[in-house]
Amino acid sequence: MPGHLHAPHHPTAALRRRLDVRQLVALTAWISTLHLLPASQAASPESGSAAHPAVVAPASPGTATTAEETKMRVKLVDFQDFVGPSEPVSAEPVTSLSMVYGEPCNTVGPYSPCPVNGFHCVGGRDCCQKGPKGAKAWRGAGPIPWQAFAQGEYVGPARLAHVPEYRLRVDDVLDFVFRLTRDASSAPYRLDVGDVIRIESLTAPELDQNALVEPDGSISLRMVGQVRAYGLSFAELRKMLEERYKEHVKEPSISISPVQINTRLDELRNSVDNRFGRGGQATLARVTPEGTVQLPAIGSVPAQGLTLEELQVEIDARYRQVVQGLGVTAILQQRAPRYVYVVGEVRAPGRYTLEGPTTLMQSIALAGGWNVGGNLNHVVVFRRDHNWNLMATRLNIFPALHGREPCPADEIWIRDSDIVLVPKRAIKLADDAIELYFTRGLYGVVPLDFSVNFAKLSSI
Secondary structure (H helix, E strand, C coil), rough: CCCCCCCCHHHHHHCCCCCCHHHHHHHHHHHHHHCCCHHHHHCCCCCCCCCEEEEEECCCCCCCCCCCCCEEEEECCCCHHCCCCCCCCCCCCCCHHHHHHCCCCCCCCCCCCCCCCCCCCCCCCCCCCCCCHHHHCCCCCEEEECCCHHHHHCCCCCCCCCCCCCCCCCEEEEEEEEEECCCCCCCCCCCCCCCCCEECCCCHHHHEEEEECCCCCEEECCCCEEEECCCHHHHHHHHHHHHHCCCCCCCCCCEEEECCHHHHHHHHHHHEEECCCCEEEEEEECCCCCEEEECCCCCCCCCCCCCCHHHHHHHHCCCCCCCCCEEEEEEEEECCCEEEEEEEEEECCCCEEECCCCEEHHHHHHHHCCCCCCHHHEEEEEEECCCCHEEEEEEECCHCCCCCCCCCCCCCCCCCCCEECCECHHHHHHHHHHHHHHHHHHHHCCCCCCCCCCHHCCCC
């Protein structure tokens, strides 16, 4: 029957037969099962041999109505079974992984995606060992967690943080937000320049007046003139005024009340007031090349190498020495740019911004890929350590970029300011030498012109 495959009388005759499309698909699916089938399906009670791969075939069309009835039937076959079995089997070819693994394959849903074979470099187990190259390297591939998110793979996992803790560096831009802490102070308030107080007498109303703490730290009062008030508490100033006024009033009974105090804090808040701009009370500061940030009232503050929490503690301690009741929050607004320099035999050599974790092969991709003649076996990466000392390493990414090595050990992470050099191969160097010394050099100095007139040549 046309829907069944029949066994040939001789293997040679079978190979000479014209295979139709159905048989070719079945043969291709059988070859793929050599690597796709799990070890548990290597043998079957029907054949009693583990030398043949297990191929599963679905039940007859229209008979599978429940989940139990959709289980696939397993049958051991060999190459001649696909060319022409002695016993009729289902005409449906094995064309999907669902038929191989014996369960439906959902290529869209996130719960049962198709299995993917490959290598999973965990802890350097597969990628830090030098193994076979080419096709041999891929023979040990096994199931790996490749489609954990199915259609959400473009989002990807959260992964680990880029660094355990971020430390500030030159050209980082910080946003400092100022706020009132509203915390009670254990120490009494002391008068500052610009404060305004109200001085009153219960027995002599003519002494009542407002007094401004002048830039020299004194206040001007009736009868007593200039009185030093800067740095004094209200109790200390009242006691001193009682003594001074007793020279003019028998019982002065002086009382002092604040009218406008903590003016230094108000002035500081006004200096960072952005309520009519980008909003809030904040200021932007960039880490200077010397590693500091400039802030109002306290000047330069060391920032390079500190975390945001460490910098905030340092700033709060410095502001407490200047003004009370102020808190500052440091926010990283913009990271300093990170660059990698890709030179040599690449399509577009130059400087490229590192916007995230980047590997060696990714940096070459940023430069448009490698040129023909680039020596990918000897890619050199130059690096500066934390003390600006030069380091260098030579890496071989040729097998990986040509699909011959699944877990390349030389696929390293690129650091800021790394220089990736793709050198030229020997034949490329020879070609450049010929171009330089002969085409442009010798020929440019002594141009040679050869011409042959075949019409004047005699023939025998």
